Amino acid sequence: xxxxxxxxxxxxxxxxxxxxxxxxxxxxxxxxxxxxxxxxxxxxxxxxxxxxxxxxxxxxxxxxxxxxxxxxxxxxxxxxxxxxxxxxxxxxxxxxxxxxxxxxxxxxxxxxxxxxxxxxxxxxxxxxxxxxxxxxxxxxxxxxxxxxxxxxxxxxxxxxxxxxxxxxxxxxxxxxxxxxxxxxxxxxxxxxxxxxxxxxxxxxxxxxxxxxxxxxxxxxxxxxxxxxxxxxxxxxxxxxxxxxxxxxxxxxxxxxxxxxxxxxxxxxxxxxxxxxxxxxxxxxxxxxxxxxxxxxxxxxxxxxxxxxxxxxxxxxxxxxxxxxxxxxxxxxxxxxxxxxxxxxxxxxxxxxxxxxxx
Amino acid sequence: xxxxxxxxxxxxxxxxxxxxxxxxxxxxxxxxxxxxxxxxxxxxxxxxxxxxxxxxxxxxxxxxxxxxxxxxxxxxxxxxxxxxxxxxxxxxxxxxxxxxxxxxxxxxxxxxxxxxxxxxxxxxxxxxxxxxxxxxxxxxxxxxxxxxxxxxxxxxxxxxxxxxxxxxxxxxxxxxxxxxxxxxxxxxxxxxxxxxxxxxxxxxxxxxxxxxxxxxxxxxxxxxxxxxxxxxxxxxxxxxxxxxxxxxxxxxxxxxxxxxxxxxxxxxxxxxxxxxxxxxxxxxxxxxxxxxxxxxxxxxxxxxxxxxxxxxxxxxxxxxxxxxxxxxxxxxxxxxxxxxxxxxxxxxxxxxxxxxxxxxxxxxxxxxxxxxxxxxxxxxxxxxxxxxx
Numbered sequence: 001x002x003x004x005x006x007x008x009x010x011x012x013x014x015x016x017x018x019x020x021x022x023x024x025x026x027x028x029x030x031x032x033x034x035x036x037x038x039x040x041x042x043x044x045x046x047x048x049x050x051x052x053x054x055x056x057x058x059x060x061x062x063x064x065x066x067x068x069x070x071x072x073x074x075x076x077x078x079x080x081x082x083x084x085x086x087x088x089x090x091x092x093x094x095x096x097x098x099x100x101x102x103x104x105x106x107x108x109x110x111x112x113x114x115x116x117x118x119x120x121x122x123x124x125x126x127x128x129x130x131x132x133x134x135x136x137x138x139x140x141x142x143x144x145x146x147x148x149x150x151x152x153x154x155x156x157x158x159x160x161x162x163x164x165x166x167x168x169x170x171x172x173x174x175x176x177x178x179x180x181x182x183x184x185x186x187x188x189x190x191x192x193x194x195x196x197x198x199x200x201x202x203x204x205x206x207x208x209x210x211x212x213x214x215x216x217x218x219x220x221x222x223x224x225x226x227x228x229x230x231x232x233x234x235x236x237x238x239x240x241x242x243x244x245x246x247x248x249x250x251x252x253x254x255x256x257x258x259x260x261x262x263x264x265x266x267x268x269x270x271x272x273x274x275x276x277x278x279x280x281x282x283x284x285x286x287x288x289x290x291x292x293x294x295x296x297x298x299x300x301x302x303x304x305x306x307x308x309x310x311x312x313x314x315x316x317x318x319x320x321x322x323x324x325x326x327x328x329x330x331x332x333x334x335x336x337x338x339x340x341x342x343x344x345x346x347x348x349x350x351x352x353x354x355x356x357x358x
Numbered sequence: 359x360x361x362x363x364x365x366x367x368x369x370x371x372x373x374x375x376x377x378x379x380x381x382x383x384x385x386x387x388x389x390x391x392x393x394x395x396x397x398x399x400x401x402x403x404x405x406x407x408x409x410x411x412x413x414x415x416x417x418x419x420x421x422x423x424x425x426x427x428x429x430x431x432x433x434x435x436x437x438x439x440x441x442x443x444x445x446x447x448x449x450x451x452x453x454x455x456x457x458x459x460x461x462x463x464x465x466x467x468x469x470x471x472x473x474x475x476x477x478x479x480x481x482x483x484x485x486x487x488x489x490x491x492x493x494x495x496x497x498x499x500x501x502x503x504x505x506x507x508x509x510x511x512x513x514x515x516x517x518x519x520x521x522x523x524x525x526x527x528x529x530x531x532x533x534x535x536x537x538x539x540x541x542x543x544x545x546x547x548x549x550x551x552x553x554x555x556x557x558x559x560x561x562x563x564x565x566x567x568x569x570x571x572x573x574x575x576x577x578x579x580x581x582x583x584x585x586x587x588x589x590x591x592x593x594x595x596x597x598x599x600x601x602x603x604x605x606x607x608x609x610x611x612x613x614x615x616x617x618x619x620x621x622x623x624x625x626x627x628x629x630x631x632x633x634x635x636x637x638x639x640x641x642x643x644x645x646x647x648x649x650x651x652x653x654x655x656x657x658x659x660x661x662x663x664x665x666x667x668x669x670x671x672x673x674x675x676x677x678x679x680x681x682x683x684x685x686x687x688x689x690x691x692x693x694x695x696x697x698x699x700x701x702x703x704x705x706x707x708x709x710x711x712x713x714x715x716x717x718x719x720x721x722x723x724x725x726x727x728x729x730x731x732x733x734x735x736x737x738x739x740x741x742x743x744x745x746x747x
Contacts (some may be wrong), residue, residue: 060522060526119713125712126712128461128463128522129461129708130712132654132708133705133712135654136654136658136701136705137701137702137705140702140705141701141705144399144403144696144698144702145403145406147696147698148403148407149406151407151693272526273527319538319542321534322538324530324537325530325531325535328527328528331523331527332519335517335523335524336513337519
């Protein structure tokens with residue numbers, strides 16, 4: 001080992017920090033594609049949350065939308081794939097059946113969001129209760145149908161495959177692993193990067209973004225300058241359903257090729273956490289999702305391939321569950337304002353009464 | 359004189375009936391509508407699984423099996439009560455929060471931590487006298503749950519962190535804690551999958567039938583105590599006032615922050631007891647995949663029971679009956695109707711309750727109370743200005 005590095009690693013206590021950083025730098029190229037993959041559904045769920053809450057509607061039904069769309073995507077694939085014969089050899093493993101299934105999943109996500117929008121905007125029901133009901137209903141119905149359908153042992157339509165970036169790019173020293181991370185992915189994970197950037201620009205630089213933020217902060221003022229608050233909220237909440245649908249489709253059509261009961265395992269809720277830690281901005285939420293996914297990936301990495309020496313002994317003593325729980329603890333700490341306070345849009349969660357209605 | 363008295367009694371009786379109808383009409387209508395929706399789902403699901411003749415009477419067969427499995431005889435009835443007991447305690451935990459304007463989604467986490475506390479002490483005292491082991495295990499479960507409720511309460515009171523988000527996060531932290539404890543310090547050496555030892559003498563005694571444990575009694579007592587607390591004590595009045603109007607409560611000299619911490623801790627205590635009676639009365643040990651639905655069913659129970667202790671008992675009995683009868687339904691219909699139908703019906707009931715305004719208009723109901731009560735102050739922004747300013 002380099003004597004300089006050896007010197008830094010040898011410093012008492014502080015040396016452990018250097019060793020830890022060294023371990024992460026060492027491991028990152030291997031686990032980076034996994035991190036982005038795991039972060040994708042979380043980030044998409046978070047984007048769904050950002051879009052809803054920026055326009056003033058709380059949506060805790062994201063988890064339910066994800067499980068429902070994961071199911072619909074998989075099952076529509078099962079239904080339509082016999083109609084198309086052999087799978088063509090297209091990029092990303094696209095096939096007609098898979099694309100139809102993806103479209104069906106997105107449509108389902110938007111329909112469930114429409115239900116949430118109707119309950120929370122028109123009926124003015126409590127938005128958190130509406131979201132809770134969507135979660136219970138989605139888990140019940142998908143569990144029910146899955147138990148029924150699995151009796152027929154169906155064949156799915158397969159899943160999207162990863163893009164293989166050329167070796168010349170991924171072998172570039174120092175930054176090659178970044179290309180590996182962002183390009184050695186399936187279509188949904190790659191499109192996530194585009195969505196995050198486009199959403200960030202639109203939210204803070206476009207007319208739609210300004211209106212959305214206005215409606216989320218002060219709907220009364222927004223209406224007096226001629227913005228249709230109700231319509232804008234409907235549109236945003238329904239469109240946000242497509243993000244949650246992509247998150248669900250990622251689970252059953254990109255990360256795996258089948259549906260399992262309860263396969264979302266709380267990712268919709270971690271998405272909400274990423275939204276809060278990312279302070280209700282698309283890029284922030286994406287960053288938080290990456291951070292959360294890294295925590296879990298690091299846990300696995302330490303379990304399978306622990307760092308040498310003192311640091312290894314120290315980290316191997318930490319139970320793996322600590323890394324699982326870390327994102328939630330970080331969220332609580334951020335929300336409580338111990339590290340840089342995160343504040344929601346002012347009109348978040350409040351149904352809007354039109355001025356003219358009084 | 360007696361005639362006058364009779365008419366007075368009659369009038370009061372009529373008034374009581376009117377109040378009862380006002381409170382129970384929407385829940386009852388929602389239940390009936392949800393059962394109809396369930397029947398439609400059953401008929402539609404016959405189309406999914408091919409190779410069986412289409413049977414129009416299948417929903418009836420399913421519901422009658424559900425009924426036999428939950429109420430047809432002593433054992434089914436005891437099973438219903440056994441499934442209902444943790445839901446009563448969990449429903450009280452959520453309902454008490456609703457009364458104070460708090461949405462305690464964390465019943466699930468408090469339930470898990472309570473079970474962990476009870477099983478830890480129960481294992482330690484598995485050879486002690488039951489008179490010592492049972493109370494101490496229950497106490498530990500209740501206190502663990504209370505601690506898990508105290509944290510979000512304190513965070514809300516001190517910094518305004520919204521309890522919905524913090525309790526959801528704590529649910530997952532609780533899940534990780536259970537997974538760690540069951541596969542780590544509490545794991546039985548030599549078992550193929552992570553599992554704790556048996557609680558031995560700390561197991562709750564069976565009072566009725568084959569497995570009607572004492573936890574059922576505890577749930578009923580808890581409902582009475584919560585009812586007394588809410589409607590007969592000053593604290594209860596304060597809780598309800600803070601829930602209805604925190605500003606008015608503050609001007610009246612109450613301390614909303616203190617009430618929030620207190621209510622969340624008590625809710626945690628109830629949910630913790632719920633976990634304790636499941637682990638001490640039913641499973642007697644704990645696995646990493648312990649009790650995953652009670653916490654969320656509790657939200658449904660509290661909403662259907664309108665956060666009222668009596669309503670919560672009835673709602674818990676309904677959902678408990680469905681849970682207890684579901685396996686028989688699945689067996690008798692030859693797996694054509696999975697037990698998850700219960701979840702579908704449960705969610706549909708809630709959907710109709712929440713959309714109560716629409717139902718009232720459609721059915722021309724007048725003089726009927728809203729479907730979901732005392733929840734107007736819940737969805738405030740995450741900064742939670744309702745309490746802290």
